[in-house]
Amino acid sequence: MTFLSPAKINLWLRILGKRPDGFHEVQTRLCRLALGDTVEIELLGKGSDVTLSCSDPTVPLDESNLAMKALRAFENSTGTKSSWRIHLEKKIPAGAGLGGGSSNAATVLMGANELAGSPLTQQQLIELGAQIGSDIPCFILDSPAADGAGRGELVTEVDFPWQLPLVLIKPPFPIPTPWAYKRWADSKEMPGILYAPQICPWGAMSNDLERPVFEKHLLLPTLKTWLLEQSEVRVALMSGSGSTMFAITESPTQAAELAAKAREWCGETSWIQHTQTAAI
Missing domain, CATH: 3.30.230.10 (Ribosomal Protein S5; domain 2)
Structure with a gap:
């Protein structure tokens, strides 16, 4: 099967x-x-x-x-x-x-x-x-x-009636989950980076592991800031312990366009895909 x-x-x-x-x-x-x-x-x-x-x-x-x-x-x-x-x-x-x-x-x-x-x-x-x-x-x-x-x-x-178009961007390095959690307690926020919850119809989106991961991998906070500057982006966040950043857009067409822009911005070494959350 x-x-x-x-x-x-x-x-x-x-x-x-x-x-x-x-x-x-x-x-x-x-x-x-x-x-x-x-x-x-x-x-x-x-x-x-x-x-x-x-x-x-x-x-x-x-x-x-x-x-x-x-x-x-x-x-x-x-x-x-x-x-x-x-x-x-x-x-x-x-x-x-x-x-x-x-x-x-x-x-x-x-x-x-x-x-x-x-x-x-x-x-x-x-x-x-x-x-x-x-x-x-x-x-x-x-x-x-x-x-x-x-x-x-x-x-x-949970009841989740939305099907959200989004772009996934994974830089050319992995992040071990135990490492991220181990560094969480002693990590600090970087100035000028948005860590606060981003309020959406489906909840307040934030990720506490951004704090330790961003301190070590400076590309990721820069990428998050760049994503949030794009007009089609509703919210941008790191998934889990990273290293993938994702951005939710208004439409699948916008997600495809954002993926194309991200490929230019990130270069050929990053893995970039546009997709959507699973149907009910």
């Missing part, structure tokens, strides 16, 4: 403080995008061989891959072993704050469950996903948008 494995953006990400377990308590709204990877999953029958392949040669294909972790968690939960073939056709860049790895893991959980005759309920899949990564549960819900609490894994579906 072949599945779409969508990217996500964080419409907001607020850090409430560090928890005793070392993670951070957050409040966030995650919104799926029409853009995504393609995941092929094939149940080959009895055995225990798993073949994982990927179109991106930089993606690890061993047990550290979240898709592989998801399959192992599914097997452990169901008490079954089978032979599988999984192929990841990547369009979501790694280290981008777009949830590519988490989405792949969620897709493998749901796909393996379907191919195996649905031994696990959706809630059981959500709980399994939460053990692997904080962003995974939001991709298992039926809703295109979800609010995350705890370390992000406690998800609640």
Whole structure:
């Protein structure tokens, strides 16, 4: 079977403080995008061989891959072993704050469950996903948008009637999520950069991780400022722990035009796509 494995953006990400377990308590709204990877999953029958392949040669294909972790968690939960073939056709860049790895893991959980005759309920899949990564549960819900609490894994579906056109810009460097969170407490705002919530019909958009990430990667605050200066941009923000910046426009046509301008401004080394949030 072949599945779409969508990217996500964080419409907001607020850090409430560090928890005793070392993670951070957050409040966030995650919104799926029409853009995504393609995941092929094939149940080959009895055995225990798993073949994982990927179109991106930089993606690890061993047990550290979240898709592989998801399959192992599914097997452990169901008490079954089978032979599988999984192929990841990547369009979501790694280290981008777009949830590519988490989405792949969620897709493998749901796909393996379907191919195996649905031994696990959706809630059981959500709980399994939460053990692997904080962003995974939001991709298992039926809703295109979800609010995350705890370390992000406690998800609640939200009514989201908007389909927002937007542009994604990822510079040619990734940002490790643990690094961004580790630097959050001691980071400071840079003068002249907008960190305050940007008020929109769907909520107040801000990202507390911009503070530590912008201090280190000076291109990103400059890019955010440039995006906010463009007449077609309603709001601009970093997604997750970065390094992707996104800008929401009034129309898909404006998103396409902004993507063209961004390619000129950023140069050829940045990954730039125009897309929209997922339909209801």
